[in-house]
Amino acid sequence: MSFPTHKKYIIIGAGIHGLSTAWHLAKELKARKRGSGKDILVIDKTAIGAGASGIACGVIRNNYYQAAMQELIAHSVDVWEEDAQGYGYLPVGYMQISPERMHADVADIHERQADIGYESEFIEGEKDCLKYMRGNVFEDWQAQNVTSILHEKRGGYAHNTKALYRLADKAEAEGVRILTGVTVKGLPHNGCVTGVETTKGLIKCDYLIIGAGPWANSFWDMLDLPQRIDVRDNEGNVHPDIKMWTYWSLQEGTLGIEPTYGMDNRGKMPPVIHVDTDAPLFSSEDGSLITEEMWGIYYKPDFHFRGIQGGATPNLVKKEKVAVDPYGIDSPDFIVGPEFAHTWTSALAHCQKRYEDKYYRYKKEPSGGLGAFTPDNFPIFDVMRQNCYMIADSSHGYKMIGVGNLVAKELMEEKQPLLRPFRFDRYDKGELLPESNSPFPWS
Numbered sequence: 001m002s003f004p005t006h007k008k009y010i011i012i013g014a015g016i017h018g019l020s021t022a023w024h025l026a027k028e029l030k031a032r033k034r035g036s037g038k039d040i041l042v043i044d045k046t047a048i049g050a051g052a053s054g055i056a057c058g059v060i061r062n063n064y065y066q067a068a069m070q071e072l073i074a075h076s077v078d079v080w081e082e083d084a085q086g087y088g089y090l091p092v093g094y095m096q097i098s099p100e101r102m103h104a105d106v107a108d109i110h111e112r113q114a115d116i117g118y119e120s121e122f123i124e125g126e127k128d129c130l131k132y133m134r135g136n137v138f139e140d141w142q143a144q145n146v147t148s149i150l151h152e153k154r155g156g157y158a159h160n161t162k163a164l165y166r167l168a169d170k171a172e173a174e175g176v177r178i179l180t181g182v183t184v185k186g187l188p189h190n191g192c193v194t195g196v197e198t199t200k201g202l203i204k205c206d207y208l209i210i211g212a213g214p215w216a217n218s219f220w221d222m223l224d225l226p227q228r229i230d231v232r233d234n235e236g237n238v239h240p241d242i243k244m245w246t247y248w249s250l251q252e253g254t255l256g257i258e259p260t261y262g263m264d265n266r267g268k269m270p271p272v273i274h275v276d277t278d279a280p281l282f283s284s285e286d287g288s289l290i291t292e293e294m295w296g297i298y299y300k301p302d303f304h305f306r307g308i309q310g311g312a313t314p315n316l317v318k319k320e321k322v323a324v325d326p327y328g329i330d331s332p333d334f335i336v337g338p339e340f341a342h343t344w345t346s347a348l349a350h351c352q353k354r355y356e357d358k359y360y361r362y363k364k365e366p367s368g369g370l371g372a373f374t375p376d377n378f379p380i381f382d383v384m385r386q387n388c389y390m391i392a393d394s395s396h397g398y399k400m401i402g403v404g405n406l407v408a409k410e411l412m413e414e415k416q417p418l419l420r421p422f423r424f425d426r427y428d429k430g431e432l433l434p435e436s437n438s439p440f441p442w443s
Protein backbone atom coordinates (compact mmCIF):
# COMPACT_ATOMS: atom_id res chain seq x y z
CA MET A 1 0.00 0.00 0.00
CA SER A 2 1.40 3.42 -0.90
CA PHE A 3 2.29 5.98 1.74
CA PRO A 4 -0.69 8.30 2.23
CA THR A 5 -0.38 12.03 1.62
CA HIS A 6 -3.79 13.02 2.99
CA LYS A 7 -6.38 11.54 5.38
CA LYS A 8 -9.46 13.17 6.76
CA TYR A 9 -8.74 11.88 10.28
CA ILE A 10 -5.31 10.99 11.61
CA ILE A 11 -4.99 9.32 15.00
CA ILE A 12 -1.57 9.23 16.66
CA GLY A 13 -1.01 6.21 18.92
CA ALA A 14 -2.11 2.58 18.64
CA GLY A 15 -2.89 2.18 22.32
CA ILE A 16 -6.25 1.74 24.03
CA HIS A 17 -7.43 5.27 23.21
CA GLY A 18 -6.18 5.57 19.63
CA LEU A 19 -7.62 2.19 18.66
CA SER A 20 -10.92 2.62 20.49
CA THR A 21 -11.39 6.05 18.90
CA ALA A 22 -10.54 4.68 15.45
CA TRP A 23 -13.11 1.91 15.67
CA HIS A 24 -15.87 4.03 17.17
CA LEU A 25 -15.23 6.91 14.77
CA ALA A 26 -15.41 4.56 11.77
CA LYS A 27 -18.81 3.32 13.00
CA GLU A 28 -20.07 6.87 13.60
CA LEU A 29 -19.02 7.98 10.11
CA LYS A 30 -20.75 5.00 8.51
CA ALA A 31 -23.94 5.31 10.58
CA ARG A 32 -24.28 9.00 9.74
CA LYS A 33 -23.33 8.45 6.07
CA ARG A 34 -20.49 10.93 6.52
CA GLY A 35 -17.72 8.60 5.43
CA SER A 36 -16.18 5.36 6.64
CA GLY A 37 -13.15 3.81 8.31
CA LYS A 38 -11.28 4.47 5.05
CA ASP A 39 -11.13 8.13 6.09
CA ILE A 40 -9.08 7.22 9.20
CA LEU A 41 -5.36 6.56 9.56
CA VAL A 42 -3.78 5.41 12.84
CA ILE A 43 -0.03 6.07 13.09
CA ASP A 44 2.28 4.49 15.64
CA LYS A 45 6.04 4.84 15.78
CA THR A 46 6.52 1.27 16.96
CA ALA A 47 3.59 -1.14 17.06
CA ILE A 48 0.15 -1.83 18.48
CA GLY A 49 0.51 -1.88 22.29
CA ALA A 50 4.05 -0.48 22.30
CA GLY A 51 3.12 2.10 24.93
CA ALA A 52 1.52 2.01 28.36
CA SER A 53 -1.51 0.02 27.15
CA GLY A 54 0.73 -2.94 26.32
CA ILE A 55 2.23 -3.15 29.82
CA ALA A 56 -0.77 -2.08 31.93
CA CYS A 57 -1.90 -4.65 34.44
CA GLY A 58 -5.35 -4.04 33.05
CA VAL A 59 -7.32 -3.37 36.24
CA ILE A 60 -10.82 -2.01 35.66
CA ARG A 61 -12.44 -0.40 38.69
CA ASN A 62 -15.01 2.26 39.46
CA ASN A 63 -13.50 3.11 42.83
CA TYR A 64 -12.90 6.82 42.31
CA TYR A 65 -13.67 9.59 44.77
CA GLN A 66 -14.68 11.92 41.91
CA ALA A 67 -18.28 11.57 40.69
CA ALA A 68 -17.18 12.53 37.15
CA MET A 69 -14.65 9.69 37.09
CA GLN A 70 -17.21 7.22 38.42
CA GLU A 71 -19.70 8.08 35.70
CA LEU A 72 -17.05 7.95 32.99
CA ILE A 73 -15.77 4.57 34.16
CA ALA A 74 -19.29 3.15 34.47
CA HIS A 75 -19.74 4.01 30.77
CA SER A 76 -16.41 2.31 29.94
CA VAL A 77 -17.39 -0.81 31.89
CA ASP A 78 -20.48 -1.01 29.65
CA VAL A 79 -18.13 -1.04 26.67
CA TRP A 80 -15.92 -3.76 28.21
CA GLU A 81 -19.04 -5.85 28.86
CA GLU A 82 -20.22 -5.55 25.24
CA ASP A 83 -17.45 -7.91 24.10
CA ALA A 84 -15.91 -9.34 27.28
CA GLN A 85 -14.57 -12.47 25.65
CA GLY A 86 -13.10 -10.68 22.66
CA TYR A 87 -11.28 -8.18 24.88
CA GLY A 88 -10.10 -10.82 27.35
CA TYR A 89 -12.05 -8.96 30.06
CA LEU A 90 -12.57 -10.93 33.27
CA PRO A 91 -15.52 -9.44 35.17
CA VAL A 92 -14.39 -10.75 38.56
CA GLY A 93 -15.16 -7.53 40.44
CA TYR A 94 -12.89 -5.35 42.53
CA MET A 95 -12.43 -4.75 46.26
CA GLN A 96 -11.25 -1.50 47.84
CA ILE A 97 -10.14 -2.45 51.36
CA SER A 98 -9.42 0.59 53.52
CA PRO A 99 -8.42 1.93 56.94
CA GLU A 100 -10.52 4.28 59.05
CA ARG A 101 -9.07 7.47 57.57
CA MET A 102 -10.54 6.51 54.16
CA HIS A 103 -13.86 5.20 55.53
CA ALA A 104 -15.95 8.32 54.89
CA ASP A 105 -14.53 8.83 51.36
CA VAL A 106 -15.25 5.25 50.37
CA ALA A 107 -18.75 5.43 51.89
CA ASP A 108 -19.39 8.38 49.52
CA ILE A 109 -18.10 6.37 46.58
CA HIS A 110 -20.47 3.54 47.47
CA GLU A 111 -23.40 5.93 47.77
CA ARG A 112 -22.73 7.43 44.36
CA GLN A 113 -22.39 3.95 42.86
CA ALA A 114 -25.86 3.17 44.18
CA ASP A 115 -27.12 6.42 42.60
CA ILE A 116 -25.75 5.57 39.16
CA GLY A 117 -26.77 1.89 39.35
CA TYR A 118 -23.21 0.51 39.56
CA GLU A 119 -23.60 -2.60 41.70
CA SER A 120 -21.45 -2.76 44.84
CA GLU A 121 -21.61 -3.80 48.47
CA PHE A 122 -20.20 -1.82 51.42
CA ILE A 123 -19.01 -3.56 54.57
CA GLU A 124 -18.17 -1.49 57.66
CA GLY A 125 -16.44 -2.18 60.97
CA GLU A 126 -13.26 -4.17 61.64
CA LYS A 127 -15.06 -7.35 62.75
CA ASP A 128 -17.50 -7.47 59.86
CA CYS A 129 -14.75 -6.75 57.34
CA LEU A 130 -12.67 -9.67 58.63
CA LYS A 131 -15.72 -11.94 58.62
CA TYR A 132 -16.62 -10.91 55.06
CA MET A 133 -13.11 -11.52 53.75
CA ARG A 134 -12.59 -14.87 55.51
CA GLY A 135 -16.09 -16.15 54.83
CA ASN A 136 -16.56 -14.98 51.24
CA VAL A 137 -13.16 -14.49 49.70
CA PHE A 138 -9.97 -15.83 51.37
CA GLU A 139 -10.07 -17.92 54.53
CA ASP A 140 -6.41 -16.97 55.20
CA TRP A 141 -7.13 -13.22 55.16
CA GLN A 142 -5.19 -11.38 57.89
CA ALA A 143 -4.74 -7.71 56.91
CA GLN A 144 -4.96 -5.30 59.83
CA ASN A 145 -6.58 -1.90 60.42
CA VAL A 146 -9.30 -2.58 57.85
CA THR A 147 -12.57 -0.87 58.75
CA SER A 148 -14.35 -0.72 55.40
CA ILE A 149 -14.60 -2.77 52.24
CA LEU A 150 -16.15 -1.62 49.01
CA HIS A 151 -16.89 -4.71 46.92
CA GLU A 152 -17.62 -3.69 43.34
CA LYS A 153 -19.48 -6.47 41.56
CA ARG A 154 -18.57 -5.18 38.10
CA GLY A 155 -15.08 -4.45 36.73
CA GLY A 156 -12.09 -6.72 37.27
CA TYR A 157 -9.25 -6.82 34.79
CA ALA A 158 -8.47 -7.46 31.14
CA HIS A 159 -5.68 -9.16 29.24
CA ASN A 160 -3.91 -5.98 28.14
CA THR A 161 -2.78 -6.83 24.59
CA LYS A 162 -5.76 -9.03 23.71
CA ALA A 163 -8.09 -6.07 24.08
CA LEU A 164 -5.83 -3.94 21.86
CA TYR A 165 -5.69 -6.50 19.06
CA ARG A 166 -9.43 -6.94 19.26
CA LEU A 167 -9.95 -3.19 18.86
CA ALA A 168 -7.43 -3.11 15.98
CA ASP A 169 -9.30 -5.97 14.23
CA LYS A 170 -12.61 -4.17 14.66
CA ALA A 171 -11.16 -0.92 13.29
CA GLU A 172 -9.51 -2.63 10.32
CA ALA A 173 -12.74 -4.47 9.54
CA GLU A 174 -14.33 -1.01 9.15
CA GLY A 175 -11.58 0.03 6.70
CA VAL A 176 -9.24 1.90 9.09
CA ARG A 177 -5.55 1.77 8.12
CA ILE A 178 -3.03 1.23 10.93
CA LEU A 179 0.46 2.35 9.96
CA THR A 180 3.24 1.26 12.35
CA GLY A 181 6.96 2.05 12.32
CA VAL A 182 6.26 5.69 11.39
CA THR A 183 7.20 8.41 13.87
CA VAL A 184 5.48 11.77 14.04
CA LYS A 185 8.14 14.50 14.28
CA GLY A 186 6.09 17.67 14.04
CA LEU A 187 2.58 19.07 13.77
CA PRO A 188 2.45 21.98 11.32
CA HIS A 189 -0.22 24.39 12.54
CA ASN A 190 -1.37 27.86 11.70
CA GLY A 191 -4.17 28.26 14.20
CA CYS A 192 -5.31 24.78 13.31
CA VAL A 193 -3.29 21.66 12.54
CA THR A 194 -2.72 21.07 8.82
CA GLY A 195 -1.04 17.68 8.95
CA VAL A 196 1.60 15.51 10.57
CA GLU A 197 5.27 15.57 9.68
CA THR A 198 6.57 12.01 9.91
CA THR A 199 9.83 10.15 9.35
CA LYS A 200 8.39 9.05 5.99
CA GLY A 201 6.98 12.39 4.87
CA LEU A 202 4.12 14.82 5.42
CA ILE A 203 0.55 13.57 5.70
CA LYS A 204 -2.09 16.27 5.55
CA CYS A 205 -5.28 15.92 7.55
CA ASP A 206 -8.52 17.72 8.34
CA TYR A 207 -8.66 16.53 11.93
CA LEU A 208 -6.03 15.13 14.30
CA ILE A 209 -6.60 12.95 17.38
CA ILE A 210 -3.71 12.33 19.80
CA GLY A 211 -3.71 9.32 22.14
CA ALA A 212 -0.03 9.25 23.02
CA GLY A 213 -0.10 8.13 26.68
CA PRO A 214 3.29 8.81 28.34
CA TRP A 215 4.41 10.79 25.25
CA ALA A 216 1.62 13.40 25.70
CA ASN A 217 4.17 16.08 26.54
CA SER A 218 6.06 15.77 23.24
CA PHE A 219 2.83 16.47 21.33
CA TRP A 220 1.96 19.27 23.74
CA ASP A 221 5.30 20.79 22.69
CA MET A 222 4.66 20.24 18.98
CA LEU A 223 1.39 22.16 19.42
CA ASP A 224 3.27 24.99 21.19
CA LEU A 225 1.09 24.65 24.28
CA PRO A 226 2.38 26.00 27.62
CA GLN A 227 4.78 23.92 29.74
CA ARG A 228 3.70 25.76 32.90
CA ILE A 229 0.23 27.02 33.76
CA ASP A 230 -1.63 28.83 36.52
CA VAL A 231 -4.08 26.56 38.33
CA ARG A 232 -7.10 28.00 40.13
CA ASP A 233 -8.35 25.75 42.89
CA ASN A 234 -12.01 25.28 43.79
CA GLU A 235 -11.78 28.02 46.43
CA GLY A 236 -10.60 30.50 43.79
CA ASN A 237 -6.93 30.63 44.91
CA VAL A 238 -4.52 30.78 41.97
CA HIS A 239 -1.40 28.58 42.14
CA PRO A 240 0.98 30.14 39.63
CA ASP A 241 3.48 28.48 37.33
CA ILE A 242 2.54 24.83 37.85
CA LYS A 243 4.31 22.24 35.69
CA MET A 244 1.96 20.95 33.03
CA TRP A 245 3.33 17.37 33.00
CA THR A 246 4.87 15.37 35.79
CA TYR A 247 6.02 11.77 35.62
CA TRP A 248 5.45 8.91 37.99
CA SER A 249 7.13 5.56 37.81
CA LEU A 250 4.42 2.89 38.13
CA GLN A 251 5.48 0.04 40.36
CA GLU A 252 4.31 -3.41 39.33
CA GLY A 253 5.59 -6.96 39.42
CA THR A 254 4.69 -10.65 39.52
CA LEU A 255 5.10 -13.46 42.00
CA GLY A 256 6.13 -16.45 39.90
CA ILE A 257 3.74 -19.05 41.25
CA GLU A 258 0.80 -20.79 39.62
CA PRO A 259 -2.12 -18.32 39.35
CA THR A 260 -4.32 -21.10 40.76
CA TYR A 261 -2.50 -20.60 44.09
CA GLY A 262 -4.33 -17.27 44.42
CA MET A 263 -7.87 -18.55 43.95
CA ASP A 264 -10.67 -17.77 46.42
CA ASN A 265 -12.48 -20.06 48.90
CA ARG A 266 -14.50 -21.58 46.04
CA GLY A 267 -11.36 -22.30 44.03
CA LYS A 268 -12.41 -19.60 41.59
CA MET A 269 -10.85 -16.36 40.33
CA PRO A 270 -11.23 -13.79 43.15
CA PRO A 271 -12.01 -10.10 42.70
CA VAL A 272 -9.01 -7.81 42.16
CA ILE A 273 -7.80 -6.94 45.66
CA HIS A 274 -6.74 -3.40 46.50
CA VAL A 275 -5.63 -2.71 50.08
CA ASP A 276 -4.73 0.66 51.55
CA THR A 277 -3.74 0.64 55.18
CA ASP A 278 -2.02 2.52 57.97
CA ALA A 279 -0.97 -0.69 59.74
CA PRO A 280 2.85 -0.96 60.07
CA LEU A 281 4.35 -3.11 57.33
CA PHE A 282 6.99 -5.67 58.33
CA SER A 283 9.30 -7.63 56.05
CA SER A 284 8.16 -11.18 55.32
CA GLU A 285 11.82 -11.99 54.75
CA ASP A 286 13.45 -10.87 58.03
CA GLY A 287 10.71 -9.27 60.15
CA SER A 288 12.22 -5.76 59.97
CA LEU A 289 9.94 -2.73 59.88
CA ILE A 290 9.43 -1.49 56.28
CA THR A 291 7.12 1.43 56.95
CA GLU A 292 4.78 2.99 59.49
CA GLU A 293 3.41 5.39 56.86
CA MET A 294 0.21 4.68 54.93
CA TRP A 295 0.83 2.15 52.14
CA GLY A 296 -1.24 0.48 49.41
CA ILE A 297 -1.08 -2.53 47.08
CA TYR A 298 -3.24 -4.30 44.52
CA TYR A 299 -3.01 -7.83 43.14
CA LYS A 300 -4.76 -10.60 41.26
CA PRO A 301 -3.94 -14.07 39.94
CA ASP A 302 -3.19 -13.55 36.25
CA PHE A 303 -2.64 -16.28 33.65
CA HIS A 304 -1.35 -13.75 31.10
CA PHE A 305 1.42 -12.59 33.48
CA ARG A 306 1.84 -16.21 34.68
CA GLY A 307 1.58 -15.60 38.40
CA ILE A 308 0.16 -13.28 41.05
CA GLN A 309 0.49 -9.87 39.45
CA GLY A 310 0.01 -6.44 41.00
CA GLY A 311 1.55 -3.22 42.16
CA ALA A 312 2.01 -0.60 44.83
CA THR A 313 1.92 3.19 45.12
CA PRO A 314 3.94 4.79 42.31
CA ASN A 315 7.10 6.91 42.76
CA LEU A 316 7.22 10.53 41.67
CA VAL A 317 10.06 11.10 39.18
CA LYS A 318 11.97 14.09 40.50
CA LYS A 319 14.25 14.72 37.48
CA GLU A 320 13.78 17.98 35.59
CA LYS A 321 14.21 16.32 32.15
CA VAL A 322 12.56 12.92 31.78
CA ALA A 323 13.38 10.55 28.90
CA VAL A 324 10.24 8.59 28.00
CA ASP A 325 12.22 6.45 25.53
CA PRO A 326 13.22 3.69 25.68
CA TYR A 327 9.80 2.89 27.13
CA GLY A 328 8.48 0.34 29.60
CA ILE A 329 10.55 -2.72 30.36
CA ASP A 330 13.27 -1.46 27.99
CA SER A 331 13.91 1.54 30.24
CA PRO A 332 16.86 1.20 32.60
CA ASP A 333 15.49 4.04 34.78
CA PHE A 334 11.82 3.26 35.27
CA ILE A 335 11.56 -0.44 35.95
CA VAL A 336 11.02 -1.62 39.49
CA GLY A 337 13.94 -2.69 41.68
CA PRO A 338 14.54 -4.91 44.74
CA GLU A 339 12.95 -2.36 47.08
CA PHE A 340 9.59 -2.75 45.33
CA ALA A 341 9.90 -6.55 45.35
CA HIS A 342 10.61 -6.54 49.10
CA THR A 343 7.73 -4.17 49.97
CA TRP A 344 5.16 -5.74 47.67
CA THR A 345 5.83 -9.36 48.64
CA SER A 346 5.78 -8.34 52.32
CA ALA A 347 2.48 -6.55 51.75
CA LEU A 348 1.05 -9.69 50.13
CA ALA A 349 2.10 -11.62 53.25
CA HIS A 350 0.49 -8.94 55.44
CA CYS A 351 -2.80 -9.60 53.63
CA GLN A 352 -2.81 -13.38 53.25
CA LYS A 353 -1.04 -16.10 55.20
CA ARG A 354 -0.41 -18.15 52.06
CA TYR A 355 2.15 -15.55 50.88
CA GLU A 356 4.18 -15.42 54.11
CA ASP A 357 6.97 -17.62 52.78
CA LYS A 358 6.70 -16.84 49.08
CA TYR A 359 8.85 -13.68 48.72
CA TYR A 360 11.65 -15.64 47.02
CA ARG A 361 9.31 -16.53 44.15
CA TYR A 362 9.18 -12.89 42.99
CA LYS A 363 10.00 -12.85 39.26
CA LYS A 364 13.22 -10.96 38.68
CA GLU A 365 12.23 -9.74 35.22
CA PRO A 366 11.82 -6.06 34.24
CA SER A 367 8.37 -4.63 34.96
CA GLY A 368 6.64 -1.33 35.63
CA GLY A 369 6.75 1.80 33.52
CA LEU A 370 6.45 5.55 33.28
CA GLY A 371 3.24 7.60 33.26
CA ALA A 372 2.68 11.28 32.36
CA PHE A 373 0.35 13.06 34.77
CA THR A 374 -1.55 16.34 34.45
CA PRO A 375 -1.54 19.09 37.14
CA ASP A 376 -4.43 17.50 39.08
CA ASN A 377 -3.63 13.89 38.02
CA PHE A 378 -6.91 13.56 36.10
CA PRO A 379 -7.39 13.26 32.34
CA ILE A 380 -7.57 16.02 29.79
CA PHE A 381 -10.00 15.22 27.00
CA ASP A 382 -10.30 18.34 24.91
CA VAL A 383 -9.91 20.05 21.57
CA MET A 384 -6.67 22.02 21.29
CA ARG A 385 -5.69 24.24 18.33
CA GLN A 386 -9.21 24.06 16.85
CA ASN A 387 -8.98 20.66 15.15
CA CYS A 388 -6.85 18.50 17.41
CA TYR A 389 -8.50 16.26 19.99
CA MET A 390 -6.13 15.48 22.86
CA ILE A 391 -6.82 12.28 24.80
CA ALA A 392 -4.42 12.52 27.73
CA ASP A 393 -5.68 10.13 30.40
CA SER A 394 -3.09 11.00 33.08
CA SER A 395 -1.87 7.42 33.16
CA HIS A 396 -4.77 5.57 34.67
CA GLY A 397 -6.82 5.10 31.56
CA TYR A 398 -6.46 1.55 30.30
CA LYS A 399 -9.84 0.97 31.92
CA MET A 400 -11.31 3.92 29.96
CA ILE A 401 -11.98 1.96 26.76
CA GLY A 402 -15.23 3.91 26.31
CA VAL A 403 -13.55 7.31 25.96
CA GLY A 404 -12.95 6.61 22.25
CA ASN A 405 -16.70 6.07 21.87
CA LEU A 406 -17.45 9.46 23.46
CA VAL A 407 -14.70 11.26 21.54
CA ALA A 408 -16.04 9.85 18.26
CA LYS A 409 -19.43 11.36 19.08
CA GLU A 410 -17.87 14.73 19.93
CA LEU A 411 -16.10 14.63 16.55
CA MET A 412 -19.61 14.39 15.05
CA GLU A 413 -20.43 17.66 16.88
CA GLU A 414 -22.40 15.87 19.62
CA LYS A 415 -21.15 17.25 22.95
CA GLN A 416 -20.72 14.55 25.61
CA PRO A 417 -21.58 15.58 29.20
CA LEU A 418 -19.41 12.70 30.52
CA LEU A 419 -16.32 14.36 29.00
CA ARG A 420 -17.16 17.91 30.07
CA PRO A 421 -15.41 17.78 33.52
CA PHE A 422 -12.14 16.89 31.76
CA ARG A 423 -11.77 20.08 29.71
CA PHE A 424 -8.40 21.85 29.84
CA ASP A 425 -10.00 25.13 30.95
CA ARG A 426 -10.90 23.60 34.35
CA TYR A 427 -7.46 24.73 35.54
CA ASP A 428 -8.26 28.31 34.63
CA LYS A 429 -11.84 28.25 35.84
CA GLY A 430 -11.17 26.58 39.20
CA GLU A 431 -13.29 23.55 38.39
CA LEU A 432 -10.92 20.86 39.59
CA LEU A 433 -11.96 17.34 40.48
CA PRO A 434 -12.00 16.80 44.27
CA GLU A 435 -9.06 15.11 45.99
CA SER A 436 -9.39 11.93 48.03
CA ASN A 437 -7.44 10.61 51.06
CA SER A 438 -5.99 7.68 49.12
CA PRO A 439 -2.18 7.25 48.97
CA PHE A 440 -2.41 6.85 45.17
CA PRO A 441 -2.22 9.99 42.95
CA TRP A 442 -5.05 8.75 40.74
CA SER A 443 -7.83 8.01 43.22
Ligand SMILES: Cc1cc2nc3c(=O)[nH]c(=O)nc-3n(C[C@H](O)[C@H](O)[C@H](O)COP(=O)(O)OP(=O)(O)OC[C@H]3O[C@@H](n4cnc5c(N)ncnc54)[C@H](O)[C@@H]3O)c2cc1C
Nearest residue numbers: 013015016017045051052053057058059184213397398399
Ligand atom coordinates in the same frame (compact mmCIF):
# COMPACT_ATOMS: atom_id res chain seq x y z
C1 LIG B 1 2.95 -0.31 34.51
C2 LIG B 1 1.60 0.33 34.23
C3 LIG B 1 0.44 -0.28 34.70
C4 LIG B 1 -0.81 0.30 34.45
N1 LIG B 1 -1.94 -0.34 34.91
C5 LIG B 1 -3.14 0.17 34.62
C6 LIG B 1 -4.31 -0.50 35.05
O1 LIG B 1 -4.26 -1.54 35.67
N2 LIG B 1 -5.52 0.06 34.76
C7 LIG B 1 -5.62 1.24 34.08
O2 LIG B 1 -6.74 1.70 33.87
N3 LIG B 1 -4.53 1.88 33.64
C8 LIG B 1 -3.29 1.38 33.90
N4 LIG B 1 -2.17 2.03 33.47
C9 LIG B 1 -2.32 3.27 32.69
C10 LIG B 1 -2.64 2.94 31.24
O3 LIG B 1 -1.77 1.95 30.79
C11 LIG B 1 -2.54 4.18 30.36
O4 LIG B 1 -3.26 5.23 30.94
C12 LIG B 1 -3.14 3.91 28.97
O5 LIG B 1 -2.71 2.66 28.49
C13 LIG B 1 -2.74 5.01 27.99
O6 LIG B 1 -3.24 4.64 26.73
P1 LIG B 1 -2.95 5.51 25.46
O7 LIG B 1 -3.66 4.88 24.33
O8 LIG B 1 -3.23 6.94 25.74
O9 LIG B 1 -1.35 5.47 25.29
P2 LIG B 1 -0.32 4.30 24.98
O10 LIG B 1 -0.86 2.96 25.18
O11 LIG B 1 0.94 4.64 25.69
O12 LIG B 1 -0.10 4.44 23.42
C14 LIG B 1 0.59 5.53 22.88
C15 LIG B 1 1.22 5.11 21.57
O13 LIG B 1 1.74 6.28 20.94
C16 LIG B 1 2.88 5.90 20.20
N5 LIG B 1 3.70 7.10 19.97
C17 LIG B 1 4.32 7.85 20.90
N6 LIG B 1 5.01 8.86 20.30
C18 LIG B 1 4.79 8.74 18.98
C19 LIG B 1 5.24 9.46 17.83
N7 LIG B 1 6.05 10.54 17.95
N8 LIG B 1 4.82 9.07 16.61
C20 LIG B 1 4.00 7.99 16.47
N9 LIG B 1 3.56 7.26 17.52
C21 LIG B 1 3.95 7.62 18.75
C22 LIG B 1 3.56 4.87 21.10
O14 LIG B 1 4.39 4.00 20.34
C23 LIG B 1 2.39 4.14 21.74
O15 LIG B 1 2.10 2.91 21.11
C24 LIG B 1 -0.90 1.49 33.71
C25 LIG B 1 0.26 2.10 33.23
C26 LIG B 1 1.51 1.52 33.47
C27 LIG B 1 2.74 2.18 32.92
